[in-house]
Amino acid sequence: MSDSSNSANATHAVVLAAGSGSRSGLSRPKQFERVRGKPIVRHSVDSFLSHAGIDKLWVVIGAGQEELANEALSGCSAYYLVIGGDTRQQSVRNTLNAIAQSGGAQSILIHDAARPFLSRNIIDSLLAVLKTEAGAMPVLPAVDTMISTDGQRLGQTLDREKLRRVQTPQAFDFEKLLAAHDIWPEDITATDDAQIFQAAGHDIHLIEGDENLAKYTFPSDFERTPMQTQIRTGMGFDVHQLVAGEELWLGGMKIDHVKGLSGHSDADVLLHALTDALLGAIGAGDIGDHFPPTDAKWQGAASEQFVKYATELIAGKGGTINNVDMTLICEAPKIKPHREAIRANIATVLDIALDQVSVKATTTERLGFAGREEGIAAQAIATISLEKI
Ligand SMILES: Nc1ccn([C@@H]2O[C@H](COP(=O)(O)OP(=O)(O)OP(=O)(O)O)[C@@H](O)[C@H]2O)c(=O)n1
């Protein structure tokens, strides 16, 4: 939000959240239900509050909804509460009065709280149109064959090329909208503000709507919340000491070498780094949290099971592994002759394709512990996709 909130030149936004949500079949008004981790009303409130083109935000709630609203909007910065009316139209009317009493506005964007996924693009487009037009709203094409009906039988098949589905926010010159509401007959219920504005003789410019801006109305809308893919990355790093008399396991493959790695389990430094990367991508701690080195149970254990365990945790959260990339840091043994076998084995353990697994190796130019062949280090990075509601 910008800081010119008291000026009559300001752009105000209104989030209408005073409905009862009777068609949703929920026990409380739908705008206070959580979707994608936030109450429905909170989504568009956050969209407006984070937009620099909006100077003042009004949230309209029903009488008696104060506690629900305070809870849903806790921590939000500046917004003003208005008590709505029995209909959407009346709720808008109450808000227009409140704005007029507080000094007026230049422009106003009126939005249904029941349309939570309001993008910055839509707000940008509406504000851009308002520079030259008095009214604007987002619309979508009608994709099905459209008919009229008496409720039972086919009336007429309509020309869908001329039909659009109307969304919010609807954006207006404030004074013109106020005057339009003043002359609209009180006994006629308008389902949106554009028709009231048009009836007063003004044009409405149409912008392209957004399918994600769909309104939550019926119970099925709550089951159809669009999934959001979250891309996560995790990183892992591990070092084990090279000692004579130990087996050398790297990436789940036993490798012939004069020394082997000592430590936790089979000390497969590469799979340990990979396990940490996978756990890191879902914020699930590190390998030591899940397989404590102090627990004798893991003595000599095959490290593949740690990788499989982390993979199952990811799957349990609805995640899929996009790719993993690892680097072994050692002077010897030379990794190249084993690299493809290690890659293939890790791809099998993770149940992903070979080209989703990369294994690389480098030396430290004989510097440090790796250069002196006292130990091997490994680093790994994993990228995963999480489908979130
Ligand atoms: N008296 C009302 C009625 C509706 N709205 C708001 O207008 C938007 C669109 O209305 P709708 O989807 O019909 O919501 P409800 O009226 O709550 O739903 P229902 O008709 O199923 O009761 C919603 O964000 C709703 O909270 C409002 O502010 N005041």
Ligand SMILES: C[C@](O)(CO)[C@H](O)COP(=O)(O)O
């Ligand atoms: C304003 C609106 O969302 C535009 O499509 C719609 O008219 C609201 O209708 P409702 O009956 O109040 O859900």
